[in-house]
Amino acid sequence: MTRTQSLMAMLPFVMMGIIAAADILAGSQYVFLSLLAIGPAFASLVGGIRRTVLIGLIALALSLLLALYNDLLRAPESDLSLISISGVTAASILATAGRQRRERELANVRSVAEVAQRVLLRPVPRRAGHLRAAVSYTSAAAEARIGGDLYEVVTGPSGVRVIVGDVQGKGLEAVETAALVLGAFREAAHDEPDLLGVSARVEKALNRRLTGEDFVTAILAEAHPDGTLTLLNYGHPAPLIIRADGGTAFVEPDTFAPPLGLAVLEVPGPTPSQIPFGTGDQVLLYTDGVIEARDRAGRFYPLADRAHLLKEDDPEVALESLRVDLVAHVDAPLHDDAAMLLLRCRRF
Known part of the structure; x- marks a missing residue:
């Protein structure tokens, strides 16, 4: 249970306690009995039906005790309080039942989407050509915000080819679009x-399916055995290069291009960027869920400042260190999926 949920769970008891204290302090001159219905009203926010019924019974008991204390046990004020609490409790039970039904439906949708995503995003090879690879995927925990983040590593005819992308939108439709992108990439990369x-x-595969309002931001890269890296950026966050000597830089595209799936705009695609990529160099490809992750003060995750976490000999251990640091920075469930793919040029 999150901190917010814990506070919401305590709210009915706190409110009833405050009202009871106010009634006792005010004496019989002011009657607050009917306000005890606030407790059952808040009960439907979290928890189940039994909890809601229990809070309703506590409110009724408090109303009777306070009525007895104020010598109002058979007075109209007491009767009105009992009727109000009973009515609000009944409505709260119905609201709780409806909320639980929606939560189950949401959980089912999320479960289906997560299974589809796990099937879609198969593990990348630890070794691909002259590279070592590691991947990390952290799903958003809020509601059913399973996303369309995607990644793949394929050994092609002239080097190792990879893609990291982010489909606009969430849910099963985003997963379906991600499947289309990955299917086309896996086939074309060979x-x-x-x-x-x-x-x-x-x-071409996307334009056959998308309506013109949907799109996919993506980075396509090819690492050549001759020590160069070619990048194509389709509206995606710039990759982070970590040099063997510890230097870091974001590789911005020479020309900015729209995301994939927006051929209707008739805008030229990106110009390939080619950079040196030699022994010990690394490149981190990621989705915007990484750099847009905020801490409780609203500060974005400082990815460049955390590049030192990627110095571990094992790329998987290095990337896991970065993922743990990202989650610690947010200190709460992520609001967007965060995918990271680390490629390291091996030392032979």
Whole structure:
């Protein structure tokens, strides 16, 4: 139970306690008995039907005790209080039943989406060509905000090809779009001679399905054995390069391009960016759920300042350290899915 839920769970008891204390202090001149119905009214916010009934019974008992204390046991004020509390308790029971039904439906939808996502996002190989790879995926815990974050690593004809993307929207529709993107990428990555050909195949597959209002931000990358890295950025957060000597930099695209799936805009695609990527160098590809994660003070996650966490010899251990730090920074359930893919040029 979260801190907010704990506070909401205590609210009915706190309110009834305050009202009872006020009634005792005010004496028989002022009657607060009917206000005890506030307790059962708040009971439907959290918990089950039994808890709501229990709070209603406590409110009735308090009303009778206070009426006895004020010598109002058979007075109209007491009768009105009992009727009000009973009515509000009955309404609260119905509200609790409706909330629990919606929560079960939401949990079922989220469960289906999570299963589909786990099937879709299969584990990446720990070794791919001349690279070592590690992946981390942290789902948003709020409601059914399962997202369309995606990633894949494929060894192609001229190097290791990867994609990291983020589908606009949430839920099963986002997972379906992610499946379309990954299916097209997996097929094209083996066949196309260059990265632009791969992206063109993905774009074509998306444009057959999307309406023009939906889109997918993505980074496509290809690591060549000759020590270079080619990047195509479709409206996605810039990758973070960590050099073997500890230097870090975000690789901004030479030309900004719209996300995939927006061919209707008739805007030219990105120009491939090529950078050195030698032994010991690393590149971190991620979705916006990482850099847009905020702490309780509203500060964004300082990804560049945390690059030192990726110095571990094992890429999986390094990426897990970064994930743990991200969760600790937020200190609450993430509001958006956060996917990270770390590629490291191996030392032979």
